[in-house]
Amino acid sequence: MSAKIKVERLNLWYGAFHALIDVGLSVREKAITSLIGPSGCGKSTLLRCLNRMNDLIDDVRIEGSVRIDGQDIYAGTSAPTALRKKVGMVFQRPNPFPLSVYENIAFGPKVHHLAKADEMDDIVEDSLKAVHLWDELKDRLDENALALSLEQKQRLCIARLAAVRSEVLLMDEPCSALDPLATLRIEELMRYLRSDYTILIVTHNMQQAARVSDDTGFMLLGELIEFGRTTDIFTRPQDKRTEDYITGRFG
C-alpha cells in the first residue's frame, strides 16, 4: 500500500511554544492510523496540520512539509478549501448544525457546488447509507439534527464528509462523548469505511487503538516517539517511553 500522507520534519509553534517537534510519519492509504499519547502532547495539533485548520489560529508558525498524494499542502498554490474537502474532520463533540438532517448533509455539496438540485436527494441517501443511518433516519430527514442521539449525530458528521467525497477522515477522539456500546459500533463503522477512506484517529483509549488501527504512532511532548504497525507497537515497543505508556506506567 502506498503512502497517502507524508509528513516530514514538521515543526509547529503556538507563539513561542514549540508544540510539534520534527514530526515525520507516512500514513498508508486506506488504512487506519491511530495517534496515542498523554494529554497535551500535540495529537490534535498534528491532526489539524493535515487539513490546515491551524491556519485559523492567530500566531501559529509551521515549518516542514506535509504532502498528500504527493502534493505539498502548504505550498503557495494549494487552496485550503479544496484541501479540507478532500481531508475531512470529525470532532470530539458531535457538532451537527442546528438544521435538519437533510440540510446538514447538503451543506458540503452546496458549498462545493457538487450537485444540481435534483441530485441532492441521492447524495443525502448515499451518504446516510455509507454510515448505516439511512434506515433509521429516512423518515426523519426534516427533523432537526440536534434531536438525534449522540451516536447518530456523530454518524451524521461522518456522513457529511461522505457527501463531499472526502478521501481522508481525521477523527479527533470521535468516541469520547459516546457510551461503550456506541463506541464499538463506531469502531465497526470505521473498519467498514476503511475500504474507501484513509483514516487517522486520535484516541485516549489504548484498547481502541489496538482494536481498530493498522498503524499506531505514540507522541510525547510534541515529538513522535515511535511509529509502526499497531501489533508491533503494542507487543514489542522499541522505545522505553512507549512501553511505559502502553503498560500504564505513565501519567
Next chain:
Amino acid sequence: MTNEGARQRIGFGLLLAATLLVVLPVLAIIVLIVTKGWSALSLEFLFTMPRDGMRAGGIFPAILGTFVLVLASISFALPIGVMAAVYLSEYAKDNLLTRIINLAIINLAGVSSVVFGLFGLSLFVVFLRFGVSILSGALTLGIMTLPVIITTTREALRAVPKSYREVSFSLGASRWQTIRHSVLPFATPGILTGAILSIGRVAGETAPILFTVAAFYLPKLPHSLGDQVMALPYHLYIATTQIPGVPENYRYGTALVLVGLVLIMNIAATRIRSRFRRKR
C-alpha cells in the same frame, strides 16, 4: 437557620422593591396616556386630515409620516449596520484603525439626538441638496440608529457558537460562505432585536427630524422621498406648546397613537423574528 431565612426574605424584598420601582413609572405613564387620550380615538382621528388649525379632525398625516420614516430609516440602517458589524467582527484585524472605529461607534451611541439633527441639516439638507425631505430625515434617523444596530449585530454574531464556524471551515467552506451560511442565519434573531430596539427610538425622536424632514402642517400627503412629512412626536410637541386651545384628549390621543404605533411595529418585528427562530 432562621437568620438565613430572614436575610433571604430581606434580599428578596429589596429586589422586588427595585423591580416595582422600575415598573411603576411605566405603568403610570401608560395609565395616564390611556385614560386621558382614549376618548379622542376614533376612525376620524386616525384616518383623516387635521381641521380648524389642527385643533380638530384627524392626525393621519402624522401617523403616516412616522410610519414612513421608521420604514425608510430602518431599510437604510439595517443593511449598512449589519454589513459593518460583519466586517468588524468577522474580517477586521484587531489593530489601531479597528479600535478607533469601535471607539467612534461607542461615542456615536452617546451623541445627543439634536446633534444628529444639526448634522443631518448640514450634510443631507444643505450640502447634498436633498432639501428638507423624507430622504434627509430617514438618513439622519438611520445614522442615529447605526450604533444600536451595529452593537446588537455584533453581540448576535458573537453568540453564534464557535463550533459552527469550525465545522463550516473544516468542510471546506470559504470565509464568506461560512459567514453567509453558518453564522448569519443563526444570528438573524439577534440582529432583528437591534432593529426592534431602533423602531421605538426612530418613531419617538423629535430633534433629528426637526431640521431635516418634519413639517408643522401639510395640507396634503407626501408623494415621494423628496417631500416633507408631519410626524407624531413633532406634532405632539406643536399641539402642546405652539397652538393654543388644543383639547387635552386630542394631545393625549396623539401620544397614545404614537405608543400604539411603536407597539404594533414591535409586535410585527417580533413575529418576524420568531419565524426565524422556529425555522432554525
